[in-house]
Amino acid sequence: MADKIFRVNMTDLTTSVEEVPADWAGHGGRGLTSTIVAAEVPPTCHPLGPNNKLVFAPGLLSGTAAANSGRLSCGAKSPLTGTIKEANAGGTSAQLLAKAGCKALIIEGQPKDDNWYSLHITPGNITLNKEEEVVGKGNFDVVETLTERLGKPMGIITIGPAGEMKMAAANVSVKDPDGKIRSCGRGGLGAVMGSKRVKFISVDSMDGKVEIADPDKFREANKTFAKALVDHPVSQALGTYGTNVLVNIINESGGLPTRNFSSGQFEGHEEISGETMHDLIKERGGRVKHNCHKGCVIQCSQVFNDAKKKYKTSGFEYESIWALGADCAVDNLDHIAEADHLLDDIGIDSIETAVAIGVAMEAGVLEFGDGEGLVRILREEVAKGTPLGRIIGAGAATVGRAYGVTRVPVVKNQAIPAYDPRAIKGIGITYATSTQGADHTMGYTIATNVLGVGGSVDPLSKEGQVELSRNLQIATAAIDSTGMCLFIAFAALDDTTCLPALIDLINARFGISLTGDDVVSLGKYILKTEHDFNTAAGFTKEDDRLPEFFSLEPVAPHNVVWDFEGEEIDTFWDF
Amino acid sequence: MANRAEPIHHLTLLIPTQAMERFTTLLQGGIITEIEPAISVGDYLLSLPGFTSQYIADRVETIFLDGLPVDDLTTPITGSRPVLAISAAMPGLAGAIFRKNSFHTALRTMPLRETDESAPCEEKISVTLKLFNMVAVERGQDLFAHGCLLRSSGLLKFISKRPQLLSEVLQCDCDDKPVTSSDLQHVLQGDMVFLKILAAGDTRVMSNKF
Numbered sequence: 130m131a132d133k134i135f136r137v138n139m140t141d142l143t144t145s146v147e148e149v150p151a152d153w154a155g156h157g158g159r160g161l162t163s164t165i166v167a168a169e170v171p172p173t174c175h176p177l178g179p180n181n182k183l184v185f186a187p188g189l190l191s192g193t194a195a196a197n198s199g200r201l202s203c204g205a206k207s208p209l210t211g212t213i214k215e216a217n218a219g220g221t222s223a224q225l226l227a228k229a230g231c232k233a234l235i236i237e238g239q240p241k242d243d244n245w246y247s248l249h250i251t252p253g254n255i256t257l258n259k260e261e262e263v264v265g266k267g268n269f270d271v272v273e274t275l276t277e278r279l280g281k282p283m284g285i286i287t288i289g290p291a292g293e294m295k296m297a298a299a300n301v302s303v304k305d306p307d308g309k310i311r312s313c314g315r316g317g318l319g320a321v322m323g324s325k326r327v328k329f330i331s332v333d334s335m336d337g338k339v340e341i342a343d344p345d346k347f348r349e350a351n352k353t354f355a356k357a358l359v360d361h362p363v364s365q366a367l368g369t370y371g372t373n374v375l376v377n378i379i380n381e382s383g384g385l386p387t388r389n390f391s392s393g394q395f396e397g398h399e400e401i402s403g404e405t406m407h408d409l410i411k412e413r414g415g416r417v418k419h420n421c422h423k424g425c426v427i428q429c430s431q432v433f434n435d436a437k438k439k440y441k442t443s444g445f446e447y448e449s450i451w452a453l454g455a456d457c458a459v460d461n462l463d464h465i466a467e468a469d470h471l472l473d474d475i476g477i478d479s480i481e482t483a484v485a486i487g488v489a490m491e492a493g494v495l496e497f498g499d500g501e502g503l504v505r506i507l508r509e510e511v512a513k514g515t516p517l518g519r520i521i522g523a524g525a526a527t528v529g530r531a532y533g534v535t536r537v538p539v540v541k542n543q544a545i546p547a548y549d550p551r552a553i554k555g556i557g558i559t560y561a562t563s564t565q566g567a568d569h570t571m572g573y574t575i576a577t578n579v580l581g582v583g584g585s586v587d588p589l590s591k592e593g594q595v596e597l598s599r600n601l602q603i604a605t606a607a608i609d610s611t612g613m614c615l616f617i618a619f620a621a622l623d624d625t626t627c628l629p630a631l632i633d634l635i636n637a638r639f640g641i642s643l644t645g646d647d648v649v650s651l652g653k654y655i656l657k658t659e660h661d662f663n664t665a666a667g668f669t670k671e672d673d674r675l676p677e678f679f680s681l682e683p684v685a686p687h688n689v690v691w692d693f694e695g696e697e698i699d700t701f702w703d704f
Numbered sequence: 705m706a707n708r709a710e711p712i713h714h715l716t717l718l719i720p721t722q723a724m725e726r727f728t729t730l731l732q733g734g735i736i737t738e739i740e741p742a743i744s745v746g747d748y749l750l751s752l753p754g755f756t757s758q759y760i761a762d763r764v765e766t767i768f769l770d771g772l773p774v775d776d777l778t779t780p781i782t783g784s785r786p787v788l789a790i791s792a793a794m795p796g797l798a799g800a801i802f803r804k805n806s807f808h809t810a811l812r813t814m815p816l817r818e819t820d821e822s823a824p825c826e827e828k829i830s831v832t833l834k835l836f837n838m839v840a841v842e843r844g845q846d847l848f849a850h851g852c853l854l855r856s857s858g859l860l861k862f863i864s865k866r867p868q869l870l871s872e873v874l875q876c877d878c879d880d881k882p883v884t885s886s887d888l889q890h891v892l893q894g895d896m897v898f899l900k901i902l903a904a905g906d907t908r909v910m911s912n913k914f
Contacts, residue, residue: 555811687815
């Protein structure tokens with residue numbers, strides 16, 4: 130089935146299925162969402178108003194048999210940052226959308242009434258329906274209710290109460306193969322979906338298939354690609370401990386932000402480490418290894434059961450565990466898991482919300498270390514939309530302003546995740562310059578040397594560090610367009626067959642002849658498109674800065690500060 | 705250095721083989737060994753049971769000495785109470801940044817490694833060795849069979865949070881006398897304990913009383 134653009138106008142409640150404009154044909158995932166947002170959304174519009182548009186796009190390889198290709202991108206102007214935004218997640222919807230021939234889904238306008246709606250996508254068709262039954266429900270209940278109502282396995286994209294309340298940290302949730310939740314977490318895109326009054330989107334591919342231009346070449350490339358992923362030692366670590374394997378290492382480096390970024394080491398790190406989590410999962414009959422989408426060969430997810438051996442959460446990530454754990458000084462994995470479950474159910478970003486609570490703890494709203502109190506705040510305040518819940522749900526910067534806290538770890542209003550930029554400066558450059566606010570996935574560990582974007586200056590100089598961060602962000606933007614999970618990066622670093630095999634997969638899928646240079650050009654185009662949007666929205670180089678406290682407060686144990694000058698950071702955009 | 709005025713109890717646990725992996729998590733808290741001052745990181749690791757040059761090159765991808773990443777295995781271990789932490793290859797940009805000799809090392813913060821000038825010139829220095837993730841699993845059994853010195857408080861905390869694991873212990877001896885798991889609180893009152901853990905199917909068990 131040929132790819133189409135599916136469009137919904139929520140103002141006049143109409144739908145259309147359109148040809149793909151030539152300029153969009155070579156894009157997928159983040160590249161496509163950012164292209165469409167830049168083309169169709171006025172940069173100065175209110176993110177929750179009728180002129181913003183919410184765009185979903187599977188990756189270039191989604192829906193195929195390519196390993197680890199099931200990420201769904203979601204983009205809009207962010208209500209949290211005011212910048213352009215893309216967030217992506219696993220789950221089943223990316224593959225089903227691609228199989229239904231949906232190159233992108235664009236939701237525009239805003240209803241004139243107070244009704245809620247749902248969308249249903251099948252090959253070549255999209256319908257719009259009023260919705261009442263699941264409005265107000267948490268994500269788990271939504272998925273369970275809809276699975277029964279729809280009567281067959283389908284993709285479900287939904288928002289929880291946080292999205293309905295248009296909280297700036299609300300996420301977009303995606304049903305995973307187990308009927309649980311994966312999240313397009315960052316930037317408040319759930320609030321944009323709530324502003325369109327769309328509660329959920331169901332996707333039925335009706336046995337549709339993605340066409341492959343050269344099946345033999347595709348099969349061969351996929352074999353090479355998957356082998357590189359499976360054989361890599363980091364993949365093995367991820368399949369055993371998940372990303373939470375990082376707790377001990379980052380703590381050892383002094384880069385584990387603790388008690389709202391007031392220290393770089395957490396005395397309770399052993400209680401929340403990946404090793405401890407692994408043991409608890411085994412004791413309680415959970416699953417150490419688990420995939421968030423069909424075709425994932427790394428399986429970094431896991432199923433974490435409670436003490437009664439009942440499901441509590443899955444996809445229990447390092448960044449969430451850090452934010453709810455070390456940053457709030459909570460050393461009890463059960464409290465953290467309960468909080469993670471609630472965040473999934475409410476439909477709100479686990480990094481933004483937990484960092485916001487860390488700031489609130491500093492303000493005295495709750496004692497550091499009070500895991501039960503943290504869970505209570507999520508259940509009683511955030512989920513119910515009380516004044517405190519709405520302040521926290523609006524993100525860390527809002528909490529800082531509301532309570533007069535100066536140590537507020539955000540860039541462009543988005544909470545800084547899991548790695549202290551004073552202790553790991555290269556990540557700080559990415560936080561500062563990212564087009565989407567602080568985000569650890571914006572400049573990933575892509576093998577820039579393999580792609581031919583290696584550095585040309587001394588890598589140990591500040592100029593060299595900025596250049597490397599830039600190259601990583603260029604490469605990451607390109608990978609984000611493929612629908613690939615970023616964890617392919619580790620194999621790509623060490624196995625020279627991996628990235629060429631990925632390019633071969635794209636070429637075989639579309640019958641084209643991309644080279645490494647084309648991939649780099651794509652990454653540059655995406656970054657510049659996003660940067661241009663932000664500039665038109667009013668952002669300047671002064672927004673590419675870390676908060677002042679990082680320069681004023683040395684972080685233990687190494688007692689280092691952030692020492693990049695603005696002029697040094699500004700060279701990032703010299704390309 | 706531990707207060708060696710107190711007697712150090714020798715605790716030996718016999719466990720089912722399948723429980724060994726979860727016991728190796730104890731190594732994230734660190735074990736204490738005595739070394740010659742200024743021995744290199746590489747030579748020290750090679751002196752540990754089960755560690756070979758090949759293993760260190762292929763699997764020990766991330767090394768921290770007093771919180772700073774180590775690329776060069778000839779780096780000397782100095783100071784009065786150095787802490788060495790070792791791990792397999794780690795995910796994420798941060799994981800790549802801290803990998804030894806990584807392409808991404810340029811993105812590290814580079815605080816100067818402090819040398820403790822006031823440290824007394826001792827014949828031996830006490831190093832805390834932390835083993836994380838796959839390295840702990842892969843080399844833990846050899847280390848435990850050989851015996852490890854560690855803080856009693858760490859062991860007590862570990863087992864108190866893992867009652868199921870403790871219940872899987874087949875036999876427990878303290879200073880060659882059988883003790884029950886409920887006696888452990890008393891046995892572990894001292895600062896340090898010398899711990900051996902043996903898997904029931906391990907041939908090394910034959911050389912012990914079990």
